[in-house]
Amino acid sequence: MTSNPPTPLAALMPQPSLPATARLPLNRCNLPPVILGSLTFQQHPVPLEIDGVPTFHAKLFSALDLLATHGERAQLFTDYMTAHFCLEALEEAGLTPGRRKKKRANANYLRLVRGWSFDSDGREGAVLKHWVETRFGLLARHHGGCLYEPDSEAYHRYLAEGAKGLYATNALEAQLDLLYTYCQYELFRQHKDEAHLTLYRGINRFDEHEVLERRRGGRYRVLLNNLNSFTTDRERADEFGDYILEAAIPLPKIFFYNRLLPGLLKGEDEFVVIGGVYEVGISTF
Template sequence: MTSPPPRQPVPEILAPSLPASARLPLNRCNLPPVILGSLTYQAHPVPLEIDGVRAFHAKLFDQLAEATDHRERAERFGHYMTVHFCLEALEEAGLTPGRKKKRANANYLRQVRGWSFDSDGREGAVLKHWVETRFGLLARHHNGCLHKPGSDAYQRYLAAGARGLYATNALEAQLDLLYTYCQYELFRLDPPRKHLTLFRGINRIDEHEILGRGPGGRYRVLLNNLNSFTSDRERADEFGDYILEAQIPLPKVFFFNRLLPGLLKGEDEFVVIGGVYEVGISTL
């Protein structure tokens, strides 16, 4: 009786670049989460469009096309948002006369201001939830690790997002249009450009989910679904001992401070949609 041939080693099956635990099966844009959150997308980005937003607000983009100056376009955008969403006439949007306006005033401007102040606050929860529903990329951290849906941190995140959206005036639709305008403006400012080199100060690389390591201080990391970066390398050094450097696809820029002049202090912050990225780690 002959002995069986030796067993051949089973080849390692590489995990997908975006783990299934970090994404939803569906989203509301033109690419599925597994693609737009991948390393391939970082290298070869294409425009992202939230379903129906550009077509529904065609009048706004016709008005923007007539303006040649960045500041004028920002003014036209702000005016359109105010009128379309009744931001200064909340009763017309359904607010009961005499009712407190605190929650109804939770508009897109307050969301980006709140994010700049504390990305783990209520506004941060709203924005991360918005990224989940529009792009299908799940939040990984908000005042704690969110890897386990049944955890206390995850339940607090859900509650904060729900409180942030309660009694607001089409807040997620406002964010849809803010992102779409941001993409329009980035294209107008520099049409051929596909990436920005941005920086993020960190104290330890293990603050991020490491999926792989490469030579020359390169890492493959899974970022939170929304993150703050800066275009100023020296500014990034103020927030950590090490600097994370990444090539960010322009379609993954949700907002940047210079988009709406005078809204936020400083001009170098970029709010970036997450996923898997190849990054470099260095010191200043």
């Protein structure tokens, strides 16, 4: 009788999971945080859906199905956002006319993604990271400092900036829900036969990320912040750090990319990626 070769020890080891300290017990999508934030999800992604959003906006997506070009769909989406959320008629959304009108008008989904591009540790970044926490259950790990300790100054500053960014706004988190859902719709149309995109991120220090496991060949299993900037251009990533982090990013983990809305944002190669546990490669250019 021929015996089977022994199973490699590495294959018997449990896959790194999302630590309990990096997740909430509940979220507002179709998979719990412990699953969507795990290494298994990176390896075998499935679509993510924020509760009720595709159904509530079904007419928008039916209309998008009829349009052949990305530019036409982007125009319809921005027009729909303007009309549905009364972005150019804020009194209809309940705004009392007065000195705060201009500030309130600027507090929309475009302002947030522009603000992220300028400073991911600013007020807009705090709002976006808070949105990821509530929708996907993945806790922010960094915002102008480590957020591991709830009593730390950085954590209290993060909470304050997020609260200020959401105060007196017009369904801002609902705008982000629809932006993510449209992004997923567009990615599916453009990448029907793909589950991942290879993206790059420049880093200055390896300890910017929480390393869960070191592997051979410059491979690591790391816990990323709950929201991160990546790029499709490896040379561009090199401008932002001495090391380049390369990862296969599941399409459902892409919150937004600048080409999604042509002409409205600069930095066309930026992708904003939802975090969790990832296997990555780290190298110098």
